[in-house]
Amino acid sequence: MTIDTPRAGQPAATAAEAVQASVRQHISEGRLLPGQRLVDQALAEEFGVSRNTVREAMRLLAADGLVASVRNAGYSVRTLTTGDVHDIYTARRLLETGAILKSASAPDALLADVDQAASASEQHVLSGDWNRAATASLDFHRAVVRMAGSTRVDAFFHNLVAQLRLAFAVMPDESAFQIQWVGRDRQIADLILAGRRDEATALMNDYLNDSETQIIDGVRAAERARH
Amino acid sequence: MTIDTPRAGQPAATAAEAVQASVRQHISEGRLLPGQRLVDQALAEEFGVSRNTVREAMRLLAADGLVASVRNAGYSVRTLTTGDVHDIYTARRLLETGAILKSASAPDALLADVDQAASASEQHVLSGDWNRAATASLDFHRAVVRMAGSTRVDAFFHNLVAQLRLAFAVMPDESAFQIQWVGRDRQIADLILAGRRDEATALMNDYLNDSETQIIDGVRAAERARH
DNA sequence: GTTGACAAGATTGTTGAGCAATCTGTAGAT
DNA sequence: ATCTACAGATTGCTCAACAATCTTGTCAAC
Numbered sequence: 179m180t181i182d183t184p185r186a187g188q189p190a191a192t193a194a195e196a197v198q199a200s201v202r203q204h205i206s207e208g209r210l211l212p213g214q215r216l217v218d219q220a221l222a223e224e225f226g227v228s229r230n231t232v233r234e235a236m237r238l239l240a241a242d243g244l245v246a247s248v249r250n251a252g253y254s255v256r257t258l259t260t261g262d263v264h265d266i267y268t269a270r271r272l273l274e275t276g277a278i279l280k281s282a283s284a285p286d287a288l289l290a291d292v293d294q295a296a297s298a299s300e301q302h303v304l305s306g307d308w309n310r311a312a313t314a315s316l317d318f319h320r321a322v323v324r325m326a327g328s329t330r331v332d333a334f335f336h337n338l339v340a341q342l343r344l345a346f347a348v349m350p351d352e353s354a355f356q357i358q359w360v361g362r363d364r365q366i367a368d369l370i371l372a373g374r375r376d377e378a379t380a381l382m383n384d385y386l387n388d389s390e391t392q393i394i395d396g397v398r399a400a401e402r403a404r405h
Numbered sequence: 406m407t408i409d410t411p412r413a414g415q416p417a418a419t420a421a422e423a424v425q426a427s428v429r430q431h432i433s434e435g436r437l438l439p440g441q442r443l444v445d446q447a448l449a450e451e452f453g454v455s456r457n458t459v460r461e462a463m464r465l466l467a468a469d470g471l472v473a474s475v476r477n478a479g480y481s482v483r484t485l486t487t488g489d490v491h492d493i494y495t496a497r498r499l500l501e502t503g504a505i506l507k508s509a510s511a512p513d514a515l516l517a518d519v520d521q522a523a524s525a526s527e528q529h530v531l532s533g534d535w536n537r538a539a540t541a542s543l544d545f546h547r548a549v550v551r552m553a554g555s556t557r558v559d560a561f562f563h564n565l566v567a568q569l570r571l572a573f574a575v576m577p578d579e580s581a582f583q584i585q586w587v588g589r590d591r592q593i594a595d596l597i598l599a600g601r602r603d604e605a606t607a608l609m610n611d612y613l614n615d616s617e618t619q620i621i622d623g624v625r626a627a628e629r630a631r632h
Numbered sequence: 633g634t635t636g637a638c639a640a641g642a643t644t645g646t647t648g649a650g651c652a653a654t655c656t657g658t659a660g661a662t
Numbered sequence: 663a664t665c666t667a668c669a670g671a672t673t674g675c676t677c678a679a680c681a682a683t684c685t686t687g688t689c690a691a692c
Binding site for chain 1: 671672673674675
């Protein structure tokens with residue numbers, strides 16, 4: 179692992195935040211796989227910071243649920259159980275369908291974001307880049323949740339999605355898994371924009387149920403393979 | 406401030422977590438008021454731990470939104486703006502009404518918890534203890550959200566409520582503010598238990614709107630009083 | 633009286649070394 | 663094969679120190 183150049187958006191005010199952001203990004207991009215151990219001494223040397231600084235970053239990541247910690251034994255990239263996946267999808271159903279129902283009172287700009295995110299996702303599929311398509315699809319869902327109008331809910335959902343990526347990483351064929359959703363994103367977006375909210379929520383529920391089923395199968399297979 | 410004896414439930418595995426839990430509790434109970442500065446050197450001495458340990462606790466509290474931090478200037482108990490209050494109530498409307506709609510598929514035990522929490526709240530009003538009544542009322546709302554069936558949503562809502570307490574603290578007459586809700590909690594609980602979910606969500610929405618209005622007025626008054 | 637510049641103090645951000653507690657894995661004894 | 667004891671690894675935490683930066687108080691200029 180190497181130190182990332184600070185992202186343009188957030189200049190990473192402190193060293194601990196830079197470490198946190200970098201490790202989080204590595205996890206999101208699948209460069210750090212679930213179960214991977216994170217030894218603070220080693221991280222400190224790689225990032226060129228002190229152990230205390232790494233520890234602060236690890237604590238924050240652990241609070242976010244991305245890193246598991248066992249006292250006096252070590253940190254590691256979290257491995258999600260099937261129970262975790264179900265919990266995350268239960269939360270997604272609540273937030274995403276709820277946000278659709280509240281879309282009646284959402285400002286036009288947020289509706290436009292939803293439309294745009296669905297289109298961006300389609301573009302990446304056409305150009306065959308499933309990895310970007312997957313990211314764009316998640317951005318679409320974040321745009322949906324943003325319609326609810328709460329920055330705190332946005333942040334929570336953002337973290338939920340980051341955790342979900344831990345499960346994506348263990349899917350046997352992630353490209354085939356990811357590509358199938360894009361068309362459904364478009365359908366949901368159209369129903370939202372048309373104001374047909376009940377149909378949109380129904381479709382969203384189907385989507386989430388199907389996605390959950392597949393991921394739980396994948397996680398279960400990975401669990402068995404580990405033993 | 407003094408060091409709390411570790412709570413029975415969670416033995417506070419590490420020193421940093423003990424500090425975090427203690428400061429959080431002090432904030433919840435109104436012993437630390439919004440704007441109060443939290444100097445790590447001073448906290449370290451009071452808790453008998455090192456500065457680094459206090460810093461880790463402050464970072465976690467800042468991530469939770471309970472503590473504000475300005476680089477090289479200091480930590481302080483967060484002061485909520487009217488925008489923050491609105492954001493929190495927008496989140497509450499989404500989560501609480503959504504949870505009620507999902508109560509159809511909630512296990513009986515969780516419904517029983519909702520009933521019990523509403524009753525406990527009433528009891529404390531009868532015995533005139535508005536402070537406990539307020540806590541019990543919030544517990545009722547947490548029980549409602551728990552019906553949604555996601556531990557991650559529970560934790561998020563728990564934190565949301567903790568932030569809201571920052572606003573309660575600046576209400577001119579908190580006892581009068583708190584007592585008025587208890588009867589409505591009971592009504593909502595009865596509608597949920599009767600399976601009249603649409604009426605329950607409508608009543609919940611009214612409740613949250615009224616509560617938001619009053620708190621925003623209180624926060625606005627406190628803002629003016631500060632200048 | 634208000635404004636602005638400047639210096640002094642306070643506080644955080646971070647480092648680096650060090651020690652105790654505890655987990656993990658290994659080698660040996662039964 | 664199972665259990666035990668030991669050694670190594672890793673975390674949790676402390677302490678002292680220094681640089682960067684924010685805040686406050688002072689003083690002069692307008």
